Amino acid sequence: MDEEFKKELFETLKIKSSVAKKFRRFSRTISKSQSVSLLLMIDFFENNGISPTESMGPKMQTLETLIKKRINGVIAILKDIEKGQTKPTVAMMQSLFREAEPKKQPLILEKKNTAENQPKYQERKQQDS
Incomplete structure (x- = not known):
């Protein structure tokens, strides 16, 4: 018997013997005592708001x-x-x-070397040789 129900008195219920045997087998599978089994079933029905006669x-x-x-x-x-x-x-x-992207223009990083734009020191090197 569970400790919380140890001091309570027993009551008798009149049920048919076939139902009692079936309930005892069922209560052994879900809890230690028949009182706790019955209490668990009642709590289940109350908490879920269903009746045992309703179909699930x-x-x-x-x-x-x-x-x-x-x-x-x-x-x-x-x-x-x-x-x-x-x-x-x-x-x-x-x-x-x-389509909205601007056309890419090459970046001007350095001037292209042409005959006019060549540095003067290269002209001197050519003259010295």
């Missing part, structure tokens, strides 16, 4: 496949948006920027 609907596997289908649908929509809207827009923007 589809099972987890069904829900998982439904969620996977929805996720695949979202992925397909995103891929379609990328192909139909994003890529063409990027291509148009790039072409606009290519």
